[in-house]
Amino acid sequence: xxxxxxxxxxxxxxxxxxxxxxxxxxxxxxxxxxxxxxxxxxxxxxxxxxxxxxxxxxxxxxxxxxxxxxxxxxxxxxxxxxxxxxxxxxxxxxxxxxxxxxxxxxxxxxxxxxxxxxxxxxxxxxxxxxxxxxxxxxxxxxxxx
Numbered sequence: 001x002x003x004x005x006x007x008x009x010x011x012x013x014x015x016x017x018x019x020x021x022x023x024x025x026x027x028x029x030x031x032x033x034x035x036x037x038x039x040x041x042x043x044x045x046x047x048x049x050x051x052x053x054x055x056x057x058x059x060x061x062x063x064x065x066x067x068x069x070x071x072x073x074x075x076x077x078x079x080x081x082x083x084x085x086x087x088x089x090x091x092x093x094x095x096x097x098x099x100x101x102x103x104x105x106x107x108x109x110x111x112x113x114x115x116x117x118x119x120x121x122x123x124x125x126x127x128x129x130x131x132x133x134x135x136x137x138x139x140x141x142x143x144x145x
Contacts, residue, residue: 032082035082035097035100038097046074077110078101080110081099085099
């Protein structure tokens with residue numbers, strides 16, 4: 001699809017992008033597949049084990065919150081490891097599956113970074129929602145009268 005409106009001149013073909021991505025990942029698809037499979041297995045495995053050991057887990061919100069924190073501490077360094085696999089591959093460096101575990105020594109820094117990012121995103125969102133509700137209140141009060 002060719003866009004030539006004078007402002008955004010680009011030529012974009014999704015098939016070409018997919019072909020290029022397929023070619024660029026030649027030889028490392030198995031590594032990435034295994035990394036994501038291991039990541040998913042960790043989540044499904046721990047959830048299944050916790051549910052079997054503690055049947056009332058689904059109803060207990062405190063236990064769920066603690067479990068989410070526990071899983072985040074385990075998952076965040078693994079996610080960073082997977083992202084770094086992609087970055088290393090992009091740089092042309094060799095990658096191996098075990099590289100997804102290289103960031104566990106930075107677990108708490110990464111966990112607090114993730115919390116900081118979440119706060120930076122959610123606090124303004126909540127403020128804008130509250131301001132939107134407050135801004136509509138006079139109109140609701142007037143319409144109710």
